[in-house]
Amino acid sequence: MQYLEQLKSKVEEYFPLFVKTMVFSVVIYFVLMTNQLTNPYDGLWEYSDYTAGRWELSLGRWVWLYLDRLRMGISVDPLTSLITLACFSTGMLLIIDLFGLRERKISYLIIFLFISSASACISLSYRYMSPTFGMAFLCNVFAGWILFRLRNVILAVLSSAVFIGLGMGLYQANIGCAGIVILGALLLLTLRDDQSVKSIMQNVGKAAAAICGGGVLYIAGLNVHLAVFGLEMSGYNGGSSYSIGNTLRNFPVSLKRTYNMMSDFYLANFYKSNVFQEQKIYLVVFICVGLLLLRGVFLLWKKNPVKAIIYLVFLALVPPACNAVMFIATDTGVSMQMTASISLAIPVMLCVDAVLEEKGKVVYLFRRVTILLMAVVLYGSIYQVQLDQNAMLEGKIATTTLAQQIVDEIEEYGYLDTENRYCIVGLPAGNPLFDVSDMYSKANTYAAFGAWWTDPTCTRRSWQSVFSHLCGVNIPICTADEYRSIQADEAVQNMPIFPEEGCIMEVNGIIVVRVG
Numbered sequence: 001m002q003y004l005e006q007l008k009s010k011v012e013e014y015f016p017l018f019v020k021t022m023v024f025s026v027v028i029y030f031v032l033m034t035n036q037l038t039n040p041y042d043g044l045w046e047y048s049d050y051t052a053g054r055w056e057l058s059l060g061r062w063v064w065l066y067l068d069r070l071r072m073g074i075s076v077d078p079l080t081s082l083i084t085l086a087c088f089s090t091g092m093l094l095i096i097d098l099f100g101l102r103e104r105k106i107s108y109l110i111i112f113l114f115i116s117s118a119s120a121c122i123s124l125s126y127r128y129m130s131p132t133f134g135m136a137f138l139c140n141v142f143a144g145w146i147l148f149r150l151r152n153v154i155l156a157v158l159s160s161a162v163f164i165g166l167g168m169g170l171y172q173a174n175i176g177c178a179g180i181v182i183l184g185a186l187l188l189l190t191l192r193d194d195q196s197v198k199s200i201m202q203n204v205g206k207a208a209a210a211i212c213g214g215g216v217l218y219i220a221g222l223n224v225h226l227a228v229f230g231l232e233m234s235g236y237n238g239g240s241s242y243s244i245g246n247t248l249r250n251f252p253v254s255l256k257r258t259y260n261m262m263s264d265f266y267l268a269n270f271y272k273s274n275v276f277q278e279q280k281i282y283l284v285v286f287i288c289v290g291l292l293l294l295r296g297v298f299l300l301w302k303k304n305p306v307k308a309i310i311y312l313v314f315l316a317l318v319p320p321a322c323n324a325v326m327f328i329a330t331d332t333g334v335s336m337q338m339t340a341s342i343s344l345a346i347p348v349m350l351c352v353d354a355v356l357e358e359k360g361k362v363v364y365l366f367r368r369v370t371i372l373l374m375a376v377v378l379y380g381s382i383y384q385v386q387l388d389q390n391a392m393l394e395g396k397i398a399t400t401t402l403a404q405q406i407v408d409e410i411e412e413y414g415y416l417d418t419e420n421r422y423c424i425v426g427l428p429a430g431n432p433l434f435d436v437s438d439m440y441s442k443a444n445t446y447a448a449f450g451a452w453w454t455d456p457t458c459t460r461r462s463w464q465s466v467f468s469h470l471c472g473v474n475i476p477i478c479t480a481d482e483y484r485s486i487q488a489d490e491a492v493q494n495m496p497i498f499p500e501e502g503c504i505m506e507v508n509g510i511i512v513v514r515v516g
Contacts, residue, residue: 014093025085025115028382032124033078037392039125040452045461046128047469048075058234062225063169064132075128087134091141098145099351106354110347113378117343118273121385122336122446136174137340139167144181147210157210164214172325176341179321182207184348190311191296197306250330258323261334265342272444274380288370292353387439388447394436395449399428400470406513407473413504415511421478422511423486424463427451430516456483478510
């Protein structure tokens, strides 16, 4: 009853903040939701009707099977995206509560920074699995929250382990969200005067027990499901490399990669998370936030040098905590949909800074300048996700229009028949009729609808989905092997580009259209 009363109190306290966060979310993702936008990869392939099965289980995502059946495999916006955004919003409110932030303006800034991130936007673009991303995020953040909120140590560790296991069973890469939240909480504890070195190390042990316990529960659940369905782990994204021995063998290399990934995400230009990224805004952010956080070292040094060193070590562990999945799947790279924990790093570090003592005019002014800088970052993030949504919309319109013209031309050539099979060679974006604005080139690659992967397996699936999902036309696309063979055919390579005369011809019983 005591816990229920506390829960009621928390709901009443944070519900207005949740509502405002959801309003903000709807405003910035309105284009995506109202136009049923997806990325041109898996988001387009699976679209609105998909239920996770043997493939997802072979990737180690066994909890995903249950979540999809709860949703009956239906992924239609705005409901689907609202579910995901509600998970993100609730997770961010848990972080605000964990750090005890009372200043609402700072709370809004911290929450909105994550909600408007490119990591959140790409999660929504995988509409068929965006609630899976959202629930994985929420489970991992809740694991960090409950670990430090429950007074009973055993119950706290067990509960945290359960949610870490569930989170990994949904999407393994989001284990970094638990890592950065737990690390942030440990930084907070280190700054408190009532916490001794012994109690800090006990909390480190508690965190390690929860993470290890979560891993054990995840593996146990996975092995049971693999045995029941008679499956083995897929090698996709390093899934088959999961083992303690593999993690230990590759630990030094994986540790280095976590720092490289953090640097690449914020300082390189491959991942576009902000319109001001090329102006090195994140370099300034790291300097400002870093200096503010380093104040903690000096404040602690005067009281307890050992705690100051522990605090500094915790700060150095931010990249490994965010990229914890690299220690598990040592053979995989990091795709943008795996970066939610990296986008969470700056908001969590701002939470840590918010609880530091503020003494002196210099510190006061520097902190205000940093907050103003973060407001600029928020502004740039909002407009980056607008660019990404616009690229998906423009690309979808141009691709659908082009596909419909191809259908009309196939009919004119007398080849339109459901008994035929087709091969569309090239990408929509490579065709002279494909027309988009300059904003298209400023978006992230995942948002460049019409410029999908050129691998025959992926290309044929994207074209099939365009005709089936966007045009509503039954145009059976040939197999990947046939597609590969046709692409290599010299006669096909010399064909004119659609819509020129001769851009459609029959090759070995397959109707070939050269688009680009």
